[in-house]
Amino acid sequence: MSHIAPEDICYITLRSIAHTSHPFINLGPTNKMYNATLQSIKSLSAETIQEINDRFKASHPDLHDDWQNFGPAQLAAYVPCIQACEDLPSSSETTIVPIVQSFKYIKLQRLDVSNFQLGKNFDHLLDSLENGDMKCLLLVNLRSTAPSDDQMTRLATHIGEMPELESLDISWNRAESGKTLPILASNLIQCKHLQILYVNNMHAPAEDMLVLAQNLPSHLTLLSIHGNEMNNLVALCLTNTLPASLTTLFISVRHLSADTHRTFMNAISHKLPRLQELRVWDSPYAGDLVQQGGYILLTCTHLDRLVLQSTSDVMVPPESLGIYVNGLRKAIQVTSLSLYGIRLDTDGFRRLVDVCRQKSLQKLQLHRNLLPEGINSVFLEDFIVLA
Incomplete structure (x- = not known):
């Protein structure tokens, strides 16, 4: 890298091998x-x-x-x-120091080390960031890479060293409570071009999520924050701060009151006109989730993919499903629906499938264990994927 033109290498991807001591890796050579x-x-x-x-x-x-x-x-x-891969070293046993130290010779625009267990190598990456070797980066994917939460805080502290950043993924790394996300939120203003932000599954407390919600960049197109603690205060804040520019939103709604759940879902349907993909996880209110999903299908005319998941085993009322089916019937762009943990009666299930067939839906995903009695494989079409 030290003997080439700075623009010759702009994209570096590192992929882990399959290893017994590491979790499942769905990317890379295997x-x-x-x-x-x-x-x-x-x-x-x-x-x-x-x-x-x-x-x-x-x-x-x-x-x-x-x-x-x-x-x-x-x-x-x-x-x-x-x-x-048995005779090869794991990612945490592999030194990437020579690569990281070479960042200063090139104008690196994209760095993807997702699911590469960096171990102590993560500190070398942070050293390069702090030294100003990553100022040209547009995309940084660090999903499930850092071994400690204080390393995530250090990254958040120096996020402004990547002023051109458009896409950041630090999901599946544990956040340092009271530090990582609040510091990140206060420094995001320095990333004036940021459009994509993944901070899901970082186990951040609600207090930290509130600070992030208060400081969301107004020009985001993708926001993924599920897998962190959500409460009424965070949800109500988001009803005012979710950027209207969002096309993709992944969120969990666990621990919300019934009224806040309805208010928040209603805000999504009325304040995100460009929404193309929505995933809502951990709802304790299956009926309201499905009903609000119907309103979202009706009002978000660009919506292509909708995923709803509930932790409740209560049967969805016919009137709630009716609103959902009506929204689906009038939806313009939708091609894929997923309902996890959603229990439907036989008539409701058949109504849903009939509309999906009429619209030539590409995918309808349901949970096998929640199918109504009497539904057999003869009734199911290829677009139904049983989770």
């Missing part, structure tokens, strides 16, 4: 191998799959804890990926 194996393994019996997993776990006691959350077929499909 991606195709995993997907192909997952398809072929479906022909095996559950007993055979379990036997593969038991043997592998017995011989690999350092298997990452995250694998306890994955299904047997997923782990079995990942086994050959790990075996293919």
Whole structure:
């Protein structure tokens, strides 16, 4: 890099290999191998799959804890990926110092190290940032990379060293309570071109989320903040600060009161006219979620993808589903719907599917365990994906 023109290298991507001590990696050199194996393994019996997993776990006691959350077929499909990389060092054992130290020779515009477990290497990345070697960056993806929350705070402190930044993803890194997101929020004003912000799944407390909500850049097009604590104060603040320029919003609504839930969802439908994709997670009010989803389908005329997820097991009332179906019937652009944790009765389910068929929807995703009784595979079309 020190012997080329500064503009010759502008995009650097680092991808991890599959490794027992790291969580699942769906990007990188083993991606195709995993997907192909997952398809072929479906022909095996559950007993055979379990036997593969038991043997592998017995011989690999350092298997990452995250694998306890994955299904047997997923782990079995990942086994050959790990075996293919067995003699190679993990990402945290790989030094990237020579690459980082070379940033000063080039005008780097895009840096993507998502899911690359940097370990101590993250400090070298921060050193480069503080030294002013990353001023030309337009995109930075650091999803699930930092081993400690204070490193995220250090990044937030020096975010202004990337004044041209348009897209930032620091999701799936733990935020330092009371520091990371408040400091980030106060420094975002220096990133005058920022349009895309992922800070989801950082386990930030509601107090920190309130500071972020109060300081959102007015020109954002994508905001992803689910997986952090949400309360009424944060939601009510967001009803006033969500930028009208948003085309994509990912958010969780856990711990909201029923009135605030309705107010917040109503604000989405009336204040985000350019919205193209909406994902709402963790709603305790299935009926109101579906009803408000119907209003959003009706008013957000550019909406293409809608994901609604509820933690409630209460059956959605017919009148709420009626509003949803009516909104879907009149929606102009929508091609994909997902309903997680949403319980429908048989008539409601059939009404929903009929409208989806009439509109030639590309995807309708439902939870298999919540299908009404009497619905069989003959009734289901290819666009229905059973989660």
